[in-house]
Amino acid sequence: MKHFKHSFYLWLVALMVIVSSCSKNSDPTPSNQYLVSSALVGEFTKDQLVQRIAAGDPAFAQIAPFLQYGIKVYKIVYKTKNTDGKEIQASGALIYPAAKTTTSALISVQHGTIRSDQEAPSYFAANSEASLAGSLFASLGYIIAYPDYIGYGTSNTVPHPYEHRASLASACLDMIRASKEFINQEKIQWDERLYIAGYSAGGFATMSLQKKIEEEASAEFNLRASSCGAGAYDKTAFMKYITTNKTTGVVGYNQLYLWTLLTYDRIYGLNRPTTQYFKDPWAAQIQSSKENATINVSFNTIFTDAFIKGLTDGSDTGFTNAVKDNDVYDWKPKTPTRLYHGDADDLVFYFNSQNAFNAMKARGATNVELITLKGKNHATAVQDFLLGSYQFFSSIQ
Numbered sequence: 001m002k003h004f005k006h007s008f009y010l011w012l013v014a015l016m017v018i019v020s021s022c023s024k025n026s027d028p029t030p031s032n033q034y035l036v037s038s039a040l041v042g043e044f045t046k047d048q049l050v051q052r053i054a055a056g057d058p059a060f061a062q063i064a065p066f067l068q069y070g071i072k073v074y075k076i077v078y079k080t081k082n083t084d085g086k087e088i089q090a091s092g093a094l095i096y097p098a099a100k101t102t103t104s105a106l107i108s109v110q111h112g113t114i115r116s117d118q119e120a121p122s123y124f125a126a127n128s129e130a131s132l133a134g135s136l137f138a139s140l141g142y143i144i145a146y147p148d149y150i151g152y153g154t155s156n157t158v159p160h161p162y163e164h165r166a167s168l169a170s171a172c173l174d175m176i177r178a179s180k181e182f183i184n185q186e187k188i189q190w191d192e193r194l195y196i197a198g199y200s201a202g203g204f205a206t207m208s209l210q211k212k213i214e215e216e217a218s219a220e221f222n223l224r225a226s227s228c229g230a231g232a233y234d235k236t237a238f239m240k241y242i243t244t245n246k247t248t249g250v251v252g253y254n255q256l257y258l259w260t261l262l263t264y265d266r267i268y269g270l271n272r273p274t275t276q277y278f279k280d281p282w283a284a285q286i287q288s289s290k291e292n293a294t295i296n297v298s299f300n301t302i303f304t305d306a307f308i309k310g311l312t313d314g315s316d317t318g319f320t321n322a323v324k325d326n327d328v329y330d331w332k333p334k335t336p337t338r339l340y341h342g343d344a345d346d347l348v349f350y351f352n353s354q355n356a357f358n359a360m361k362a363r364g365a366t367n368v369e370l371i372t373l374k375g376k377n378h379a380t381a382v383q384d385f386l387l388g389s390y391q392f393f394s395s396i397q
Helices: 005-015 046-056 058-066 129-139 165-186 201-216 235-244 251-267 282-292 305-313 317-324 351-362 382-395
Strands: 035-044 071-081 087-097 104-110 143-147 190-199 222-229 337-342 368-373
Touching: 035 046, 035 087, 035 165, 046 129, 071 129, 071 165, 087 129, 087 165, 104 129, 104 165, 104 201, 129 143, 143 165, 165 190, 165 201, 190 201, 190 382, 201 222, 222 382, 235 251, 235 305, 235 317, 235 351, 251 282, 251 317, 305 317, 337 351, 337 382, 351 368, 368 382
Parallel strands: 104 143, 104 190, 190 222, 222 337, 337 368
Antiparallel strands: 035 071, 071 087, 087 143
C-alpha cells in the first residue's frame, strides 16, 4: 500500500481504546501439510520496536506509550499452487507478541501493491507495510499473517500474478494454513478467531480470499469478519471504464492498469502481440518495458479501435472471459463484511464497491455494509479504512 504509513499515526491513537482479546486454546496439529520451513527474521523488544518504527517515520515515535509487547518475526515458507496449477513454494511473514501470556486473535493482512521484491512482508524491511503495520499490531497483542503472494520472497523467480483472483486467494489461504501449523508447532496461544483485511490490491485479495474460505474452507477456520478497502472487485466494469473513459493520465496509475491487462494476457494464454491491444508509439514502448512503460496520457487513448470495440460489444471473448473470471463482486457472503471506499477515488473507482454492495444485497446478504468515505480519494481514505476496520473487528468477537 503506497500510502499506508502516511495516515497510520492518527489511526493508531484511536485504535488503542478498541484493542481486545479473548481466551481459547487451539488444538495441536499432528503434522504439517503446508508449512515447509520457518526462520527467525528478527526479535524486537518494546524499546527496539519504538526506535525501529520512529526511524521509519518520526511521527510514529508518538505512539510509543501505547505499545505493549516485544515481537518476534518469522519468515514462513509454505506449499501452494501457481497459476498453472503446479505446486510452488511461497512465503510470508508471521509476526506475534513475544511475551503475551493470554490468547490472541489472528489477522491475515493482504498487502497493497508493491513494485519491488524487497517490499515483500517476509523481508520485513524497515519502512515497509509489514514492518510498520505488522509490528504495531503484534505489539498490541495480535498475531499477524502477511502473505508475500506468488512472485515475491521465496517465489520471486516467477512473475507476480497481479490482480489475479484465483492465485491470490489460494496463496493467501495456504499462508493461513501454514501459519496455523507454525502456531501449533511453536505453541503460540491463538484463540482460533480469524479476521482478514486489505486495502487497494489488498482489498481485492481479501475479497478473493474471503470467497474461497467461505466456499471451500469454512470448516477449517473461524472467520469472524472481513474488511475490504478500495478493491477492484468488478473487473469487467473497471476494464470497460478505463478503456472507454478519460482517466487521470498519472503514470503510476496507468502502470497498474497495464500490469493487470498484461497479467491476464499471460495467465489466460492469450499471448497477443502488443499491437493487438495498443496503438503506436505505445505498443513499442509496452513491448519493451511491459508494465513499467511511461504512459502519461489518459489510459483509454492508447488502445486500438478494434480492441475497444471487441471489449465493449463482447466480441473479444478471449479477453472478456479472462477479465470476467476475475470478477469477485457478485456473490453472497456469509461472514460479516465491510466495504470501505472513498467516493473521490480516481485510481480504483468507487463503483467497484457500490456494485459489489448492490449485487450482494440483491443475493440476500444481510451482513454487508458499504462505508462511503465522502470526498476521500485512494490515499486519503486509508486512515478511515484502518480505524473503521479495527473498530469493526473488535465489535465481532
